[in-house]
Amino acid sequence: DTEVTQTPKHLVMGMTNKKSLKCEQHMGHRAMYWYKQKAKKPPELMFVYSYEKLSINESVPSRFSPECPNSSLLNLHLHALQPEDSALYLCASSQEVIPYYGYTFGSGTRLTVV
Amino acid sequence: ELKVEQNPLFLSMQEGKNYTIYCNYSTTSDRLYWYRQDPGKSLESLFVLLSNGAVKQEGRLMASLDTKARLSTLHITAAVHDLSATYFCAVDLVEATGKSTFGDGTTLTVKP
Numbered sequence: 430d431t432e433v434t435q436t437p438k439h440l441v442m443g444m445t446n447k448k449s450l451k452c453e454q455h456m457g458h459r460a461m462y463w464y465k466q467k468a469k470k471p472p473e474l475m476f477v478y479s480y481e482k483l484s485i486n487e488s489v490p491s492r493f494s495p496e497c498p499n500s501s502l503l504n505l506h507l508h509a510l511q512p513e514d515s516a517l518y519l520c521a522s523s524q525e526v527i528p529y530y531g532y533t534f535g536s537g538t539r540l541t542v543v
Numbered sequence: 544e545l546k547v548e549q550n551p552l553f554l555s556m557q558e559g560k561n562y563t564i565y566c567n568y569s570t571t572s573d574r575l576y577w578y579r580q581d582p583g584k585s586l587e588s589l590f591v592l593l594s595n596g597a598v599k600q601e602g603r604l605m606a607s608l609d610t611k612a613r614l615s616t617l618h619i620t621a622a623v624h625d626l627s628a629t630y631f632c633a634v635d636l637v638e639a640t641g642k643s644t645f646g647d648g649t650t651l652t653v654k655p
Binding site for chain 1: 574576578583584585586587588591593631633635641642643644645646647648
């Protein structure tokens with residue numbers, strides 16, 4: 430298995446909703462990442478988990494809450510989002526935090542906040 | 544703060560032609576990545592460049608890294624329509640592992 434699987438692929442949520450994005454990999458990678466990508470822009474790093482511990486938080490608003498329950502799974506909990514949070518959310522993983530073999534990206538969750 | 548600049552941002556080329564995309568970065572790094580992104584899709588890893596002078600080739604694409612000049616190039620040989628996509632370079636900070644900074648991307652359109 431050489432994939433990073435993200436679910437759901439599409440999500441529409443209201444500003445008062447609570448939802449979660451899920452990311453799973455079974456490659457034995459020890460680092461996992463959340464990125465946000467707005468249309469026609471490059472991805473922006475949000476969070477980095479290394480060995481299931483949060484190692485980087487890029488000053489992301491608290492309405493985004495990451496969770497790493499185990500080495501294969503990464504969640505992003507969403508609460509009270511704003512319409513400007515609508516974007517493609519990408520999960521990635523790498524063998525180690527120094528990614529000598531690069532990063533593997535999931536197919537993304539396209540989030541629309543209404 | 545690490546800055547990564549790609550140029551050109553938009554590139555329209557005819558099939559069969561050659562062209563180069565440039566990626567400049569502002570601080571010391573020895574880890575640079577090239578990705579391809581099709582519209583509405585995720586990022587596909589193309590090349591991982593980890594040392595000065597590294598050169599990698601896959602099909603019609605060849606990437607190189609000059610860490611002294613802080614420059615990477617992605618060369619396209621004899622372009623075909625299927626290469627139409629957005630290409631990103633990304634650079635890791637040496638002192639902040641796992642923290643990739645992306646260039647703004649080069650949108651390539653190959654016309655018949």
